[in-house]
Amino acid sequence: MERKKISVHAFTVHIYQIAIVILLILLAVLGVKYAHLKWSLVKYTQSTIWMNSQGKPTGQISDYGVIIAQSVSDIPSVGLQNYVTALSKQLKRDIVVIDKSDKILADTIPVNNGRNYGYDTNNEVKMTIEDGQTRSFEERSADYPNGILEIVVPVKNAKGDITGAVIISDSQVK
Numbered sequence: 001m002e003r004k005k006i007s008v009h010a011f012t013v014h015i016y017q018i019a020i021v022i023l024l025i026l027l028a029v030l031g032v033k034y035a036h037l038k039w040s041l042v043k044y045t046q047s048t049i050w051m052n053s054q055g056k057p058t059g060q061i062s063d064y065g066v067i068i069a070q071s072v073s074d075i076p077s078v079g080l081q082n083y084v085t086a087l088s089k090q091l092k093r094d095i096v097v098i099d100k101s102d103k104i105l106a107d108t109i110p111v112n113n114g115r116n117y118g119y120d121t122n123n124e125v126k127m128t129i130e131d132g133q134t135r136s137f138e139e140r141s142a143d144y145p146n147g148i149l150e151i152v153v154p155v156k157n158a159k160g161d162i163t164g165a166v167i168i169s170d171s172q173v174k
Contacts, residue, residue, distance in 0.1 A: 041071055042083055042154040064091070064151035065134065072097050072106075073155050080106040081113065092171035094139075094148060097155070100129055105164070108173075109143055117167070120152070128152045128165050136170065148173065 070086065075083050080097060084106040090094045097106040102116045102125065116126060124135040132154045140147045149170035154162045 020135050038075065038079065041074060052155065065151050065166050065168045066092075068168065069153045069155045070093065072166060073157050073163065076078040077105065081110060084108065085110070092172040092174070094144070094150070094167075094173050098125065098167070099164040100162070102126070104125070112143070120150075124168065125165055128154050129162055132156075132162055139167075144173075 051141070072080060072083065084095050084097060087093075090106040094108045095106075096104060096108065096112070096117060098104050098117050102114050102118065104112050104117050107113055119136045119139040119141045120126075122137065122138075124137040127133070128135050134151065134153050136149060137152050138147045139150045150163050150167050151170055152167045155164040155166055157163050
């Protein structure tokens with residue numbers, strides 16, 4: 001009887017193929033987990049704010065701003081506008097997310113995206129981005145010619161660095 005020799009090379013190739021399939025399956029599972037986490041974060045934020053307010057502001061609006069600011073730091077920029085739109089409709093408040101250079105990343109009024117936010121007459125937004133302190137100011141703009149009281153809250157990344165700000169109206173808007 002003749003013995004057949006199994007090539008070590010062929011065995012190694014099969015191991016690599018199995019490893020690649022396993023890695024692809026793990027990657028797909030992680031993608032599903034990420035999507036679920038993102039969806040859960042949005043729903044958690046919305047439900048927390050809704051339960052706290054029940055249609056009536058019972059707490060400080062700055063508390064809502066802090067919750068939103070924490071959430072937006074975890075949302076990819078492609079989903080940020082949808083998140084702001086959904087929250088704005090639910091809370092009936094003006095919400096704006098800006099980066100460190102005052103560029104609007106997401107807004108209740110989406111046509112403002114990409115513009116620089118410049119409706120804080122005493123640079124409250126810039127000061128909040130610099131020192132992390134929550135501030136309020138009156139916005140007078142084409143969107144709100146009669147003025148609207150706004151609260152600005154810093155957005156921080158996982159390291160605690162300030163990456164921008166969330167601006168939320170103190171009162172409900174139509």
